[in-house]
Structures are given as C-alpha cells and as structure tokens.
Amino acid sequence: MAREDGANARSVIDIRDLSLTFETNDGPVHALSNIDLNIEEGDFVSFIGPSGCGKTTLLRVIADLEKPTGGHISVNGVSPEEARLARAYGYVFQSAALYPWRTIANNVALPLEIMGLSSEERAERVKRNMELVNLSGFERKYPWQLSGGMQQRASIARALAVEPDLLLMDEPFGALDEIVRDHLNEQLLQLWAKTNKTVVFVTHSIPEAVFLSTKIVVLFPRPGRIYDVIESDLPRDRTLDIRETPEFLKIAHRVRDGLRAGHSYDD
Numbered sequence: 001m002a003r004e005d006g007a008n009a010r011s012v013i014d015i016r017d018l019s020l021t022f023e024t025n026d027g028p029v030h031a032l033s034n035i036d037l038n039i040e041e042g043d044f045v046s047f048i049g050p051s052g053c054g055k056t057t058l059l060r061v062i063a064d065l066e067k068p069t070g071g072h073i074s075v076n077g078v079s080p081e082e083a084r085l086a087r088a089y090g091y092v093f094q095s096a097a098l099y100p101w102r103t104i105a106n107n108v109a110l111p112l113e114i115m116g117l118s119s120e121e122r123a124e125r126v127k128r129n130m131e132l133v134n135l136s137g138f139e140r141k142y143p144w145q146l147s148g149g150m151q152q153r154a155s156i157a158r159a160l161a162v163e164p165d166l167l168l169m170d171e172p173f174g175a176l177d178e179i180v181r182d183h184l185n186e187q188l189l190q191l192w193a194k195t196n197k198t199v200v201f202v203t204h205s206i207p208e209a210v211f212l213s214t215k216i217v218v219l220f221p222r223p224g225r226i227y228d229v230i231e232s233d234l235p236r237d238r239t240l241d242i243r244e245t246p247e248f249l250k251i252a253h254r255v256r257d258g259l260r261a262g263h264s265y266d267d
C-alpha cells in the first residue's frame with residue numbers, strides 16, 4: 001500500500017485463510033476461522049471483540065505460541081517460529097509478570113542475560129529502555145515498590161529491551177483504573193511515534209482501540225472470525241482530546257456496531 005510519503009510500507013504480518021481448531025474433551029473449539037489480515041510496518045493494530053472471539057489466540061499464533069490448523073501466516077516474511085527464534089517481537093502480557101526477587105533493572109535485563117549480552121551492553125539497553133517508558137530512577141526498586149501502571153511500564157521496557165521491530169501486547173492495561181490507563185495510552189503512543197515499531201494490541205475497550213490504532217480489527221465469536229477492519233483516518237499525532245471529536249466518535253460508533261452484532265447476551 002502507498003504511504004503519504006510515497007514509500008511502500010513493508011508487510012510485517014501476512015495472514016491468509018488462517019484457522020485454528022482446539023480439540024477438547026467436549027469436542028472441537030473453532031477459535032479462529034477464515035482469518036485474512038495484513039499488517040504493515042509502523043501500523044498500530046488493535047484486536048477488539050467479545051470474550052472468546054479469539055483475540056488472544058490470534059496474537060499467540062503470531063508469536064508462535066499456538067500453531068494454526070489451517071491457512072498461512074508469515075511474520076517478517078518468515079514463519080512465526082523463525083521470527084520467534086530471530087527475536088522479532090516483544091510480548092507484553094496482561095499482568096506485568098515481573099520477578100519479585102529481582103530489581104526493576106534486573107527484570108528488564110533478564111532477556112538480555114538469556115541472549116548472552118555483555119554486562120556493558122545490558123546496562124546500556126536497560127538504561128535506554130527504562131528512559132523510553134519514563135522509569136529512570138527506579139532501577140533499584142523491586143516490583144512491589146511500584147504502582148500497577150509502573151510495573152506494566154517496566155514489563156514494556158523488558159519487551160523493548162530485545163529491540164524488536166514488532167510489539168505484541170495482550171490487554172496490557174486491562175487491570176488498571178481508567179485514569180492510569182489514559183495516561184499509559186498517551187505514553188504508549190509517544191513511544192510508538194519515537195520508535196516507529198509495529199504494534200499489535202488486544203483490548204476490550206472501544207476508546208482505547210480507537211485512540212491508539214491506525215487499524216482496528218473487530219472479531220466475532222463462534223467461530224472466531226473477522227467482522228470488520230477499520231482503517232483509521234485520525235492523525236497519527238494524537239492527544240486524549242481527540243476523543244471528543246466527531247471523527248473519533250464516528251469510528252467508535254462503527255466499532256460499537258460491530259461489537260453489538262457479535263455479542264451474545266447469554267454469555
């Protein structure tokens with residue numbers, strides 16, 4: 001696809017007719033069916049949809065944490081397994097999952113130790129990525145000494161420390177209160193603008209999806225499939241005020257319509 005600057009964006013994730021069926025004791029669960037999706041370099045893509053529509057499963061397929069049972073997927077032009085082995089992505093979970101006996105700096109450094117980087121390089125990357133998430137000065141604290149929002153920023157720094165071009169985030173702010181979430185959303189957008197990463201983000205929140213994304217993928221359950229893909233025409237450079245504009249509300253309305261269509265009130 002052509003970009004505003006005339007350059008051709010590189011496809012980072014290419015998914016065609018992908019399906020995934022879990023075999024369970026109660027019979028097959030069709031978690032994903034007929035998924036077609038292209039994510040380009042620098043995109044910020046959100047997956048939104050009712051519980052059980054396959055958002056997490058799709059993210060886990062991209063990360064090679066689940067294998068599809070049909071169709072095709074490539075990440076950076078190679079299989080998800082090759083991309084994982086090349087450390088192509090950082091993964092952020094809903095809970096910060098920091099080790100309580102390690103300081104924040106040592107939590108951020110953990111993947112770098114596993115990669116076998118020298119202590120100088122580890123220290124340099126920890127410093128740089130803690131700065132990026134505005135946590136400088138908290139290097140020697142332990143996770144329990146930080147607020148939930150700060151812990152989540154530390155887990156983002158840990159994901160960024162391996163220097164991936166792709167960030168996969170599974171409801172990273174879902175457990176936080178709304179004011180903290182708003183603040184982290186703004187910080188995440190600034191970080192995205194600064195680093196030009198490609199981000200794939202799972203959320204249940206319509207305002208969060210619309211505020212953050214260049215592309216919003218609305219999913220439907222049973223079987224999990226794509227109902228709508230919304231290309232956002234909001235400017236990339238946004239502040240929270242944009243949520244009051246008619247353009248924002250129009251996109252939010254379209255997302256809500258999609259969610260209503262896929263919702264079962266028996267759940």
Ligand SMILES: Nc1ncnc2c1ncn2[C@@H]1O[C@H](COP(=O)(O)OP(=O)(O)OP(=O)(O)O)[C@@H](O)[C@H]1O
Binds near residue numbers: 029050056057058
């Ligand atoms: N390992 C598994 N074995 C069997 N079924 C699974 C497994 N993982 C997920 N599922 C099922 O696949 C479907 C999609 O699950 P998934 O967690 O991807 O949905 P989701 O949209 O992320 O839901 P939520 O918003 O509640 O996190 C659900 O029906 C779920 O029960």
